[in-house]
């Protein structure tokens with residue numbers, strides 16, 4: 016199980032820190048421990064300061080370990096406090112997503128037809144003049160110049176095939192431009208053999224591995240296999256960077272070694288400068304393995320397993336995937352009574368074994384009755400289609416959806432949860448004063464929905480900072496409104512609601528404080544900070 020292994024199999028020598036108790040500056044005995052990594056010792060604060068230039072590159076609260084099943088993974092080397100940043104790192108390489116309409120090759124922002132410039136040297140589109148000189152663009156610029164004819168983009172609303180080649184080309188050129196980054200890149204998992212022959216691999220071969228030599232006229236520079244290995248590395252290790260619209264893709268060094276769990280202990284964010292940041296929303300004990308979710312924690316287990324198999328090429332056996340009840344929440348389960356009406360046993364249907372997510376049968380945990388998997392999937396597909404078609408800002412439609420599908424879906428089923436997340440934002444949302452005008456019943460419903468969601472998130476995904484932070488914001492707003500309405504009544508529940516509102520606003524700030532200013536969550540965080548100040552005055556804190 017992913018989270019439980021305390022003792023790593025092998026410790027890899029890459030980027031670990033020396034552990035002796037000898038000061039690296041003067042070679043004298045050292046007693047003062049570096050609080051960042053707990054692995055380096057100094058004789059004095061002065062010598063620690065002197066060594067910081069060398070030490071800062073390896074000062075992490077983790078070590079790199081490896082075993083046959085996971086490859087390399089990270090393990091905490093000290094107790095990590097809630098809120099602590101575990102890793103902040105710039106990309107080894109960054110570029111446009113594989114399938115994308117033309118974007119600026121400098122800053123990677125989307126472009127609007129007729130409102131762009133061309134790089135004066137190679138013709139690739141840029142949004143402003145400085146973007147043609149950005150370091151990231153120099154790889155394709157050099158190759159397009161060597162090819163002898165400039166690029167000319169005509170269509171801006173459909174994916175452009177040559178864009179698929181850009182990030183692989185940027186990776187390949189690292190070998191010449193930055194050998195240290197190249198070495199780090201090619202050490203990453205590519206799952207070359209597992210990918211070979213798959214539909215994705217065939218598309219990559221035609222669309223990239225054959226196109227790069229033909230389009231850039233560099234037939235003998237790289238073999239097809241070399242290019243396909245790079246594409247594998249990008250697929251397995253690439254992170255979507257949401258700082259531009261559309262998002263770009265980047266690969267990192269240490270960040271790529273963090274293993275997957277469907278109940279991870281780290282939260283991921285980005286700085287305005289484009290660095291990736293991993294931080295711990297909750298304490299992590301020394302010896303625990305560090306993890307992030309490569310999929311979506313708010314998907315059901317069957318969808319997460321399939322997604323991980325298709326995109327990251329492994330079978331997940333994390334604590335959550337091996338517990339069909341998902342810590343007693345029944346997040347992917349169905350009601351037995353929806354299928355066996357006459358029994359009405361009140362039990363939950365869950366897959367009989369790990370294969371039953373896609374074939375076989377689901378079994379009730381009360382009456383042991385069973386239902387064929389295709390029957391279950393049929394309902395789940397209907398839920399999915401109706402959810403996609405639903406008007407997402409209409410409270411009535413959301414309530415109707417919950418009412419209709421509650422016949423089959425468990426109360427915490429992820430489709431019900433998705434709709435509850437919408438409701439938590441729609442009720443009293445839309446404008447700053449809207450919450451003041453909603454009836455008491457709606458206000459109480461908003462509070463109940465937010466409380467239920469937070470209790471559920473704490474069980475299935477306690478490190479999912481963005482969704483927890485935004486739900487905390489909605490809850491604090493509803494509680495503050497409840498308090499405002501009762502101010503005249505002298506009811507003791509009013510003060511307790513306002514205190515609760517303050518607590519939720521503070522938790523919202525804690526969860527969203529790492530969000531970059533480009534994202535809406537950063538604005539929510541700023542608003543919560545202002546509201547905390549007002550609540551403090553009101554509460555006399």
Ligand SMILES: C[S@@+](CC[C@H](N)C(=O)[O-])C[C@H]1O[C@@H](n2cnc3c(N)ncnc32)[C@H](O)[C@@H]1O
Pocket residue numbers: 017084085086087088202203204206251252271272273274275276327328329330331332333
């Ligand atoms: C982003 S890489 C992680 C670094 C990789 N282990 C390495 O040595 O380069 C993702 C790959 O690591 C392995 N991996 C990560 N999390 C895993 C997990 N929970 N179970 C099994 N394999 C996992 C899989 O091979 C996966 O495709």
